[in-house]
């Protein structure tokens with residue numbers, strides 16, 4: 125298999141020198157700011173090409189591609205609709221309700237949540253796959269950081285996510301194309317996995333609204349639709365939660381939705397993908413099991429029939 129992780133390399137091996145040096149300067153000059161966890165601070169824009177040890181080394185898509193080819197049904201069904209319509213969503217102030225089987229339930233302001241997330245935990249670059257794919261330099265932190273702070277209790281077996289319900293700001297929610305609000309879920313080991321992140325930005329700037337501002341889920345070994353956008357509620361629960369796509373079309377979208385070229389969607393093959401930005405005549409590329417992250421996640425599914433649990 126091709127090596128897509130930079131584990132073992134230092135930042136200077138994989139980072140353009142200018143950015144690398146810039147980062148040193150920033151760390152020296154604004155150490156206190158970063159230690160305080162000021163994610164989204166303007167000073168950090170030049171950190172964007174610093175990957176985490178879990179980042180893919182593939183070339184990222186352009187910001188234009190990332191922000192003009194989206195699925196966000198709250199803002200329309202066409203890939204260009206979110207770019208045109210998502211500006212109506214108010215994303216500040218923002219709070220996330222953390223509830224269910226946790227020691228410290230509450231309604232937490234996003235600013236407070238972001239405090240104390242370390243620089244090391246923050247920078248990611250992952251590939252997202254569906255029938256198409258992109259490489260996106262997310263700025264985010266592991267979901268586990270937040271769950272551990274909230275104190276997930278042993279009786280909780282799954283994590284459920286909910287997007288904001290605000291039909292006055294989200295025209296799609298004034299229609300019944302989906303059962304609102306948008307819901308997703310992960311099994312606890314998937315939720316706690318270091319590859320599973322809450323993303324708050326792209327290319328070092330705040331998350332564009334069409335990509336799920338101010339905070340969205342990214343699970344890089346699963347199909348794109350698991351990445352719930354504009355999250356306002358995270359719940360630790362005992363039973364497998366209801367998810368939007370599984371409710372809409374249970375035979376098409378399973379709870380797990382792992383990237384798996386051997387299990388086709390009933391209406392299309394999942395064996396290959398089209399890389400966005402490759403141009404009109406670009407060849408489709410073979411989709412890799414678990415989107416190439418098998419070394420890190422295959423063990424989560426040992427003994428499971430992934431044709432049944434698709």
Ligand SMILES: Nc1nc2c(c(=O)[nH]1)N[C@H]1C(S)=C(S)[C@@H](COP(=O)(O)O)O[C@H]1N2
Nearest residue numbers: 194195196197287306335348349351352353
């Ligand atoms: N709230 C919400 N989240 C959502 C969706 C949506 O319609 N509403 N679409 C999902 C689907 S189907 C995909 S493919 C991804 C697309 O993410 P992107 O636009 O950042 O590529 O978001 C997922 N998250």
Ligand SMILES: [Mo]
Nearest residue numbers: 195254348349
């Ligand atoms: Mo999707």
